[in-house]
Amino acid sequence: MPTLLDTHRLIATGALAPLWEGLQSAPPYGPSPHWLLDSPYLRPTALEGLTLGSLEEPVRPGTLFTHRSLSLNRLLFNAYEQNNLYLPVKAFTQEERRAFHAFYEPGFMAANAMLRPALERTCFAFLSEDISVDGPWTLGHLESYCQELLTRYEAAPSEVCRRVEASAAPDLAAKLFILQVAPDFLSEASQMARALPGNFGPVHSELMKIFIDEFGYGVHPHKHSTLFERLLESLGLSSGVHAYYHWYLPSSLLMTSYFHWVTSHKPRWFEYVGALWWIEAVVPHFNRQFSKRLKAVFGREGVDTLYFDEHVGIDLHHRRMALDKLIRPLVQRYGEEIIPEMVRGIEASRLLGDLAERDYFEQLGFCEALHTGQAVRPSTVEASRATPRAAGFFLAPDVHDAQTLLAVTAGAVEVDAGFLKPRVLRAGEAVVVPAGRMVGHARRPP
Numbered sequence: 001m002p003t004l005l006d007t008h009r010l011i012a013t014g015a016l017a018p019l020w021e022g023l024q025s026a027p028p029y030g031p032s033p034h035w036l037l038d039s040p041y042l043r044p045t046a047l048e049g050l051t052l053g054s055l056e057e058p059v060r061p062g063t064l065f066t067h068r069s070l071s072l073n074r075l076l077f078n079a080y081e082q083n084n085l086y087l088p089v090k091a092f093t094q095e096e097r098r099a100f101h102a103f104y105e106p107g108f109m110a111a112n113a114m115l116r117p118a119l120e121r122t123c124f125a126f127l128s129e130d131i132s133v134d135g136p137w138t139l140g141h142l143e144s145y146c147q148e149l150l151t152r153y154e155a156a157p158s159e160v161c162r163r164v165e166a167s168a169a170p171d172l173a174a175k176l177f178i179l180q181v182a183p184d185f186l187s188e189a190s191q192m193a194r195a196l197p198g199n200f201g202p203v204h205s206e207l208m209k210i211f212i213d214e215f216g217y218g219v220h221p222h223k224h225s226t227l228f229e230r231l232l233e234s235l236g237l238s239s240g241v242h243a244y245y246h247w248y249l250p251s252s253l254l255m256t257s258y259f260h261w262v263t264s265h266k267p268r269w270f271e272y273v274g275a276l277w278w279i280e281a282v283v284p285h286f287n288r289q290f291s292k293r294l295k296a297v298f299g300r301e302g303v304d305t306l307y308f309d310e311h312v313g314i315d316l317h318h319r320r321m322a323l324d325k326l327i328r329p330l331v332q333r334y335g336e337e338i339i340p341e342m343v344r345g346i347e348a349s350r351l352l353g354d355l356a357e358r359d360y361f362e363q364l365g366f367c368e369a370l371h372t373g374q375a376v377r378p379s380t381v382e383a384s385r386a387t388p389r390a391a392g393f394f395l396a397p398d399v400h401d402a403q404t405l406l407a408v409t410a411g412a413v414e415v416d417a418g419f420l421k422p423r424v425l426r427a428g429e430a431v432v433v434p435a436g437r438m439v440g441h442a443r444r445p446p
Contacts, residue, residue: 029045029047038243046071046396046398050072060126067398070253072119080257083194124261139328142339143323159357167368168368176247176418179247183252185225186229186242188223195263195269206326213318244420249363249399250359287308287309376429376431381407398440400433401435412443
């Protein structure tokens, strides 16, 4: 069936150019002069250096850790996020009210929505290219495949936990990981809510049961996003919605957006069911280990791990429900033709999870090198080649496409890579930023 919306043609003809130019200058996507964002309505997106043509070439695993990928994934994430309602914890200030209306302004939302199909093609095309779901498949094959994947996963200890334990700064390494799951966990199950409207038989009610669990059965203190906020606060981190938006890596945004994508596009609903099973299936094994690691690092009284502990029990139940109450009944009702779609969801979740781990590990390595001074070296850059920066100048965290030398010829500069503990570089010092790694810096007052 020919597509009615040819995003390639719309880009090539410049039909989307006015929208792109409008978003480049839109206030919600403007810069922030602070490491920490205090408003969910400000989403710095760094589109000013990109042309509409940046949407033409799909992002692939080899180009995921780039400036272009970060900007496009921020834009796609924000387009989905406009379907979520965020309100301040107290009465609006005048500035907050203006920002609230700007973020949800109908024209701004429409521009994001009209660009979304092109962004989805750019960000998700590689999943179709890199994942094979060739059959034939039967329900028995699917169940064996699921069990084999889960058995293999649970036979291995968590590499994330191992890296946190081995880190030069385990507390900062753990916090860096927690920042990477925040795009999803701060509004947990909002994507699932997209999969619920309609009328699709008994599985509709079974999916609702999982959804209700995620929202704490209507008891706000038990809601999973509330538990995550308590975790953040116990570690001295802000629980404000997307306060650490600057530090979301491209893979973290992509992983969250994937679940918005497969729940928004109804023909991908069976794919979502497969992806849901995999996420529910693997969470107990990981959360059990990560909760233990957090207690070891921060002390039992120094961290609220209920978010992770709660999932160990409830997701054992959810993975059984996803298989027994969703997958099996769906195959029995609609036939084995839907199995490859479910397999695609499982494999996409696995691939995105692997990419997110790799991104985290590489960023962690750079954070550690900056923290310990291994990435710092004497600078031989002449002052005449330096770019003057006024005191208070802030360059928001961004991903560098090529290895970069950040050198200081005068004064002092704060440099951070996500440990939330900037290193101060003084005149005559430089830091080597590896390709694909995120860094931000600010000129300290004299």
